[in-house]
Amino acid sequence: MQASDVFTLKNSNNVEVTFIARGGQITSIKVPNAKGEVADVVIGYETVEGALAGDAYFGALCGRYANRIVKGQFELNGESYQLDVNNGPNHLHGGVDGFNLRVWDVEEVNLPQFAQAYKLMLVSPDGDQNYPGELTTVVTYGLTNDNEFVIEYDAESTKDTIINLTSHAYFNLKGAGTGTIADHQLLINAEKFTPIDGEVGTVSGEIAPVKGTGMDFTASKKIGEALTADCPQVKLVDGIDHNFVINGYDGNLKLAARLEDAESGRAMEVYTDQPGVQIYTGSHFDSSEKGKLGAPIEKWAGVALETQIFPDSPNKEHFPNAVLKEGERYTHTCVYKFIQG
Numbered sequence: 381m382q383a384s385d386v387f388t389l390k391n392s393n394n395v396e397v398t399f400i401a402r403g404g405q406i407t408s409i410k411v412p413n414a415k416g417e418v419a420d421v422v423i424g425y426e427t428v429e430g431a432l433a434g435d436a437y438f439g440a441l442c443g444r445y446a447n448r449i450v451k452g453q454f455e456l457n458g459e460s461y462q463l464d465v466n467n468g469p470n471h472l473h474g475g476v477d478g479f480n481l482r483v484w485d486v487e488e489v490n491l492p493q494f495a496q497a498y499k500l501m502l503v504s505p506d507g508d509q510n511y512p513g514e515l516t517t518v519v520t521y522g523l524t525n526d527n528e529f530v531i532e533y534d535a536e537s538t539k540d541t542i543i544n545l546t547s548h549a550y551f552n553l554k555g556a557g558t559g560t561i562a563d564h565q566l567l568i569n570a571e572k573f574t575p576i577d578g579e580v581g582t583v584s585g586e587i588a589p590v591k592g593t594g595m596d597f598t599a600s601k602k603i604g605e606a607l608t609a610d611c612p613q614v615k616l617v618d619g620i621d622h623n624f625v626i627n628g629y630d631g632n633l634k635l636a637a638r639l640e641d642a643e644s645g646r647a648m649e650v651y652t653d654q655p656g657v658q659i660y661t662g663s664h665f666d667s668s669e670k671g672k673l674g675a676p677i678e679k680w681a682g683v684a685l686e687t688q689i690f691p692d693s694p695n696k697e698h699f700p701n702a703v704l705k706e707g708e709r710y711t712h713t714c715v716y717k718f719i720q721g
């Protein structure tokens with residue numbers, strides 16, 4: 381398998397998902413609207429070479445621990461572990477050589493529920509990036525004829541370890557390269573979120589109500605309203621870069637969020653069996669890179685909806701369990717369902 385190997389999933393409605401072996405990186409998702417106009421709804425680059433040279437989190441599988449771990453430190457079974465510190469004082473998305481940079485083994489599989497599906501496999505050796513245990517991860521990318529792009533994660537470790545896998549596509553339902561997501565409508569099925577402590581650089585450990593803050597998306601509203609809200613949490617990260625606590629978590633698939641662009645008539649629902657979803661509006665994009673349609677990748681060019689457990693869970697007892705025990709299985713399902721409005 382080569383980093384640049386390209387794979388495509390197609391269904392009977394002209395939906396098309398393309399990814400590469402490096403990072404399982406989703407490089408495009410083409411979705412028609414009701415008029416049949418097709419747009420590529422994930423931001424990124426025009427070519428595979430561009431994807432390999434550019435922002436390696438775009439559309440990629442992140443692990444072993446997606447999101448942040450404070451100071452890269454955690455304890456497990458009485459032992460202290462020090463992971464890479466690659467994001468200010470913290471560990472982000474598995475470290476400097478995270479799963480997003482690995483070349484995954486990819487194989488097409490026939491599964492009756494999908495129009496087309498692939499399995500992506502990666503064996504991460506014991507001690508990789510200082511995480512304990514040899515971790516074998518199998519991710520299924522499947523596309524249904526109901527326009528659902530399904531990501532199923534499955535992992536096992538030879539020793540007790542910690543894990544939090546996610547997918548990092550940034551969506552723009554109008555089409556990548558056609559402006560920001562400020563006028564997209566967003567609903568998040570979350571009455572609570574985990575506020576950020578500016579000094580720590582990630583969550584404080586508090587679980588707070590969204591009511592009365594810029595984080596209140598319990599009723600659908602324009603993302604732009606939140607981006608410019610007079611809200612200290614928004615100001616801290618120049619947008620939204622927060623983990624939301626999905627209502628009614630019980631390990632079954634639940635609606636996490638609904639994104640809609642009235643102008644193009646495209647919408648997307650996100651379902652997951654995970655307790656959290658990180659919503660990130662791409663505040664660090666600064667137009668210095670050219671993306672799809674030759675347009676600069678500007679601030680707020682897309683929004684990532686990353687299903688996962690909470691940031692820094694290994695250090696927060698009241699957060700969801702991040703431990704994968706030897707002999708047990710980690711599973712996680714995320715569904716991106718495209719709706720032609």
Ligand code: BGC
Nearest residue numbers: 437447621622658660664686
């Ligand atoms: C995080 C952002 C980070 C980005 C890196 C997101 O998942 O929430 O804080 O800058 O990943 O691409």
